[in-house]
Amino acid sequence: MFMDLQQLNLNWWMIAFVAFCSVTFIQLIYYWGFFSRLAFFKPKEKSTSQTHPVSVVICARDEAGNLVKNLPGVLFQQYPSTHELIVVNHNSQDDTRYLLEEFKKTFKNLVIVNLEQEAKGIPGKKYPLSIGIREAHHEILLLTDADCVPATEHWMYKMQDAYHPGTEVVLGYGAYAKRPGLLNKLIRFETFHTALQYLSFAIAGIPYMGVGRNLSYKRELFLRNKGFSSINHIPGGDDDLFIHKVANKNNTAIVIDPEAFTLSEAKKKFGDWYRQKNRHYSTGKYYKPGIRFLLGAYSLSQFLFYPLFILSLVTFNWQLTLAVFGVRFLSQAFILYKCMARLQEKDLWAWWWLLDIWMFFYYCIFAPALWKKPQQTWL
Template sequence: MHPIIPLCAFYLFCFIAAVQVFYYLFFFTRLAFYKQQPAAPAVNPDPVSVIICARDESKNLTERLPSVLRQDYPAAHEILVINDNSFDDTKFVLDRFTSEYPRLKPVELVQEAKLIVGKKFPLSVGIKTAKYDTLVLTDADCTPATPEWIRSVQSAYQPGTEVVLGYGPYEKKPGVLNRIIRFETFHTALQYFSYACAGMPYMGVGRNLSYKKDLFFRNKGFAGHNQIPSGDDDLFINAVANARNTRITLDASSFVYSPPKATWGEWMRQKQRHYTTSKYYKPIHKFLLGLYTGSHFLLYPLLALNILITPEPLSWYVWGAFGLRFVVQAVVYYGSMRKLMEKDLFWWFPLLDLWQFMYYIIFAPALWKRPAARWK
């Protein structure tokens, strides 16, 4: 073997490890050490419109909608459920709840939009129908962590705030798949919360998202990406959020939980659908996310290569670089997992971080795959 090959492998590994350490120190520490400012109870909180889009969700609505309808919010608020051409008993479930909860406002859609695909048309109808300027979005299969969910999200608004990003974790269940799903959700949140704290918000999740109705119409809604079925949450936030108008909420009372997929096939289809939108992000976001993902993907193969071919004493520097990245990562993960109520994942993170290498391989084709035409 030519002596320059081990040297090149060594320097390349050190560069990749340095890139990873940079992301953890510059971006991700912002979440790990974030201090949520205690919000003073508002004397006159703003009225709120909660919007839920549902298609064939009678079972989920029966089980989970009451937790939204029973929110303890002192100001005026309404719960809009957009029934998007359901074939099941969704309409009858909503009719039954309407008689008990006057704040519930069902909106029936009986035909598909021709030019707007996916969830964006029913959501646009819901936003247009909403009575109040502050919108809080969630899904039919979501359950707020507490009756103070709306209050907690609303309290994140300050003068000039137009977007509030919340956390939508998955429920804890037994098994490896559940840990993987929850870790991937945590890892995604680590990135979008940290970027928002750095003044570079690039996405939110529709399970727990809030923004102003006026912001939606000022930016012509989803007009910039109506042809893309997905992206009603992340592409819209990517287009309209900035350092001045965006805040995050990490109060545990603001979390909204969803049931995780039960099989590997279901989860993989869900993730492939989600990843079809990232190629439409702003160039700066694509570059930063791509550099982080690329360095993460190359880290373990380069570590293995250096273990095999790098002679002493350089091999000690290889382990030193990897150890530095590991320690910084552990500190960031511990602080961030505490904030996001995912502490039980901490002891699994070395294996889950290694799993990310396979994760990138599995889901890389989704970056150029054509999105499905339906949102459900």
Template sequence: MEQYIPEVLFYLFLFCFVVQMGFLLIQQCRLAVYRLPEQDLSAVQLPVSVIISARNEAQNLVKYLPAILGQQYPTFEVVVVNDCSVDDSHHILLNMSENYPHLKMVTVTEHPRFKTGKKFALTMGIKAATYEHLLFTDADCQPASVNWIAHMAANFTGATEIVLGYSPYVKAGGFINAFTRFETLKTGINYFSAALGRNAYMGIGRNLAYTKSLFFRTKGFASHLHILAGDDDLFVNRNATPDNTAVELHADSFVYTDAKETLQAYYRQKKRHMGVGGLYKNKHRRMLSLDAMAGFLFYVTLCLCLHYHMQPMVIAVAYFVRLITQVIIYKKSANKLTGKDLIWFLPFFDLLYYLYLNVFGLIGTFIKTTQWK
């Protein structure tokens, strides 16, 4: 029986290679070949409510909120939900509202009988919003330009009810920052490519827009209110259709934030995010699981086949064919998503990415997060 092990590993490697090439050439290439449409921002006039949930974000409100309040857009309001904060957030927002009449504060206080979370805070913000079209971000985020709202709002045409934006991390020194940006880049390639293929499965709450009528028509977060995370990706996963979802990829529409600086903070963030994948639609779970397992097993079987000296030339050719294809496709996508410097780290970070997916997938399945902030 043992003599068949190398042969089984070799065929498993080839299967994983074929699956990975399929993802690259059929799905992930969509973003690479996508061309940004021309937008006439002067023609965008629909009113927008920007909604931010902030818990103990006093310093970030001072640092980042003026850039949002100062957007160049004809009609908009900024609704900040002061979610059970015990710092100076309340006073800071009151002072800012004197200079910015389009700033609206909603205060949520902790109830002794139940814990509030981000979904509850966002729901309160949505109810308080004046306008039909809602644009979401976080208190620690800064738009790339004064035309952020205009670029996102320009996509609300025809049947569009959801607009997916991009939120990269600020480039800084260190390994954690580099890998976080790579993981964000690869995640962006995946979910934008899926959306361009009329199969949207997630969005990022730091830069996401949808209509108020869609929120209330689909009962908002009710179906997953018991899950701490998922105010962004689960909402999109449940409500995106082939016809109601658009993507916005102009660099001026990006929203930047700082990456976590320590492994502990990074672990807490990713544990919270990965815990919601099991609630995706079945077709999306199967797609993402196949990619995660095939990517991981590609590297495992590659090493084992080399250990057993099983077709080393075929193994090497397959590895470099996949790598070269990745470089070509990812480089074009990275140029759109401001991550072209990360391509140099692709061989190492790709291996680490698939290890991360499988490890945090297991952690998210068995270890639940009990607080969002």
């Protein structure tokens, strides 16, 4: 009887070790099968560069403070071809209207659209964004937010230069400014981690989302798919769900040139960040089953990795456990270093192993947002 109990315990610890090896193997598949594509990405070479006419569209609601800081960064772009900046002022109660009128006196390519009513049954900013797109005069649309500023004066050129014959969607990187403090590092790592996934998947021919802070697509694509009509009832999704619907392996390109990044100020309070992420994650349930499986398998394996590592370390053969851990650790360190360098987040690399452990707690905190009813807010 005693021997049977010993054998049973050994079987359970063996199962724990096998489970640990399994989630490690899944992680290695994602790191070498997907994320390495971003680490070693080389954009398609073009024999000639063309400057297309571009319409930049920004939606603003009570954003006077952000516009006065960030709008000059868009207006002063070094771009030799025809371009316009459309700002949709959606029922602002602050000084947004007057501020835009002052900018208009100097910048004739600024187009102001003032909306003073809400669209019933269309929560979020899809209605003002749709109006801005319909007002656009040019085929290539470049979208960003009022709280974002281009990282350089070549943002517009670099984003539109990614268009090749057949390209209809261009995904960019919307970074957060580097500031002191732990919360800034957590937010920037999560942003990098999200970009690591959607950019790598896009390179692999499985585009599934973009971010409204830095996104481009063709106006004809928007109109052909009847805009946001299929997702108008969802508060969010004007960026990720629309791209999820229209992007495919043949019509999507990415840009990771640092001159094409946008920068935003990260939240300074954890509660504000928590509410922001809850809104963003509430759209995940609407992804296609195949994408949900791929993202879910990765997140679950990452979530289980450290609990199974600790369990195997203290109950099974610690040498074998550390050997398996080491393979994943070295693979992760190498690929994250390369990807962080590509996305100008290399200062985070010294902390990546602590930030990777933090992701276990991150999932515990934010996973419930996948099942919560999204808030009916504008942003």
